[in-house]
Amino acid sequence: MKTVSYDRAADVSAALDALTTPGTQLIAGGTEMVNWLKEGIESPAHLVDISGLPLTEISTSPLRLGALARMSDVAEHPAIADYPVLRDSLLRAASAQLRNMATIGGNLQQRTRCPYFRSDTFVPCNKRSLGSGCSALAGDTSGHAIFGWSESCVATHPSDLAVALAALDAVVVVQGPGGERRIPAADFHRLPGDTPEIHSELASDELIIAVEVPGPAPLSHYLKVRERTSYEFAVVSAAAVVELDGDTITSARIALGGVAHRPWRLTAAESALAGVSLSDRNALAEAVALSFADARPLADNGYKVTLAQRAAVRALEATR
16 A cells, blocks of 8 residues: 655645645545545645635625535525525535535535546546546446537536536636636636546646635526435536526526536527526527537437436526
8 A cells, every 4th residue: 555644734835835746635625535545546645634724714795615615514604595506506415424524625626427537447548547548438428428528538527516606607716826816617627628637727736715606696596417316426417597587587697517527508598598588498498409509419328418408497497
């Protein structure tokens, strides 16, 4: 067994300094890192515990969630009542025990649940060994992407929270040697292209500090479709945020999960929904369908094209 050294960061600067040493990884709640270690996805020489850093704030105007705020604390905070889509994405994400440990920043850094990526014996996977190939392309693609995939990788991203944040036009605040920078949540995770081993826009020497959410968004909803009713990753999910004039949609934002390497915004549908009655299911479905012209289902996941459209329509209807 490989020996891993361990240390605790006294402050953010110490954590950033530690990241300059090759082979160093950060750990907070550990709900992902422990899995990575057990599955051989990561094999750091040194772990730096950042759980004691002062990044747990939950503040308003705008809503700001510290990267180390626990998912359970955020879901139960009074300010989150104005963001139903955010609250529901957190409550549906995991068991209460995991939510009591998992952090906002850690949740965004989850890796795909593709069974080939997570395999405990080696199979070709470009995310784990670039150039080895993508086993899913010749295997079971039932849980894989219908948007944004490449010949290098067809995996999907598992975070429920990320989908809600994308629909909310949230921003991920990160800090590195050059100071702070802000990344739109919808763009934080990368499409695979020819570099599937790069999972997000977070550089190796950067740390997530917080997530900022404009709002509030009282007319919003998160819908999660899964193979069992509790504590399962989404087959497809949909986050919807609307503004209404009476029953008429004046603006809409929709993001899907379980269909791509990152939350997938339905921009064509969003434009088409302006002026549509929220009670007109046929019109909602026609608008949503516009965003599926570029869907590329694989051999086993064509059902997701229909399922995702229906989920988006249901999420819109549930915003009232």
